[in-house]
Amino acid sequence: MPVVLGGIEASLRRIAHYDYWSDKVRRSVLVDAKADLLIYGNGERPLVEVAHRLAAGEPISSIVDVRNTAVLRKTAQPGWTGVDSTRLDSPGRIEPILNPYGEDLPCVAHTVKGSTSGKPITVQAHKPKQWEKTYVLLPSFEKVNNDKVMYAHASRILHHETNPGSARALMQKHGDRYVWINPPAIPLQTDEMDAVYALPYQRVPHPSYGTSRIPAYDMIRFSINIMRGCFGGCAFCSITEHEGRIIQSRSQKSIVQEIEAIRDKVPGFTGIISDLADLRPTFTCCATSHPKRSKPVAARLASTQKFVRTWIPTMSRSSSSIAVPAP
Numbered sequence: 001m002p003v004v005l006g007g008i009e010a011s012l013r014r015i016a017h018y019d020y021w022s023d024k025v026r027r028s029v030l031v032d033a034k035a036d037l038l039i040y041g042n043g044e045r046p047l048v049e050v051a052h053r054l055a056a057g058e059p060i061s062s063i064v065d066v067r068n069t070a071v072l073r074k075t076a077q078p079g080w081t082g083v084d085s086t087r088l089d090s091p092g093r094i095e096p097i098l099n100p101y102g103e104d105l106p107c108v109a110h111t112v113k114g115s116t117s118g119k120p121i122t123v124q125a126h127k128p129k130q131w132e133k134t135y136v137l138l139p140s141f142e143k144v145n146n147d148k149v150m151y152a153h154a155s156r157i158l159h160h161e162t163n164p165g166s167a168r169a170l171m172q173k174h175g176d177r178y179v180w181i182n183p184p185a186i187p188l189q190t191d192e193m194d195a196v197y198a199l200p201y202q203r204v205p206h207p208s209y210g211t212s213r214i215p216a217y218d219m220i221r222f223s224i225n226i227m228r229g230c231f232g233g234c235a236f237c238s239i240t241e242h243e244g245r246i247i248q249s250r251s252q253k254s255i256v257q258e259i260e261a262i263r264d265k266v267p268g269f270t271g272i273i274s275d276l277a278d279l280r281p282t283f284t285c286c287a288t289s290h291p292k293r294s295k296p297v298a299a300r301l302a303s304t305q306k307f308v309r310t311w312i313p314t315m316s317r318s319s320s321s322i323a324v325p326a327p
């Protein structure tokens, strides 16, 4: 029986990672769980492909090339060439942690007028990447386990290789095997997102939980996911690692239909949608109305927003909670 891992836990644990609970760097869950395949990120495309290939009689051991999946291998895939990650990003020294309330932060507001000490940054056009059939060899688990700089370096490379249009495969040694991570899947279009969210979800916990209280369910049962992805790139956040940087949105009609489904199906609905997961208003605000916004930031936002095919003006004008009539 093939064993395929998925979900956000598997996704974020696909390479050697820091585990908060044990306060240790742990191996890829693919190694520890002895699974055949791991699907990371939002899994609709890889799940369908893997299911179809298995249904067609292909052995799980030969399904090694699906985007958004990771597998264990003894060597790199045939026909691929590797580049060492330290050629792409130089591991540096660990800077002391700045006091977030200190006055010595390198903030733009502290720049002395007329100072010549700062160097202008020239933003250069992207050079085309030769990503196809190229993998990046990350420092091994054994290395990142013992070296914080190499851990940070591996994490940085993982974040760099998240653009489905140009990302390379990643490979990280664990003992005598390698975790091979295929590039991310192509993001869903709005009509595809709508189709995913129109599936007949039960909207209640699995019956095996009985009457147990599930704290995570309390948080999400009146919550609606209206988009995916974030280009923010904040160091403490896992959204980019899981969903990528490209924003994918649902249509307004699809969202309204889900609100109605919650109203009609979810026990205890009081008329309040607790959360509309949408980062875009924040970024739009930064891009268009902040008087001190920088031109590079505005340009970056504008280019990312080209990917947003559907806007949800009614939703995003308001706060992240809305009230709808209860049944």
Ligand code: SF4
Pocket (backbone or CB within 6 Å): 230, 231, 232, 233, 234, 237, 238, 239, 240, 279
């Ligand atoms: S803006 Fe928010 S969602 Fe995006 S990376 Fe930063 S913390 Fe994460």
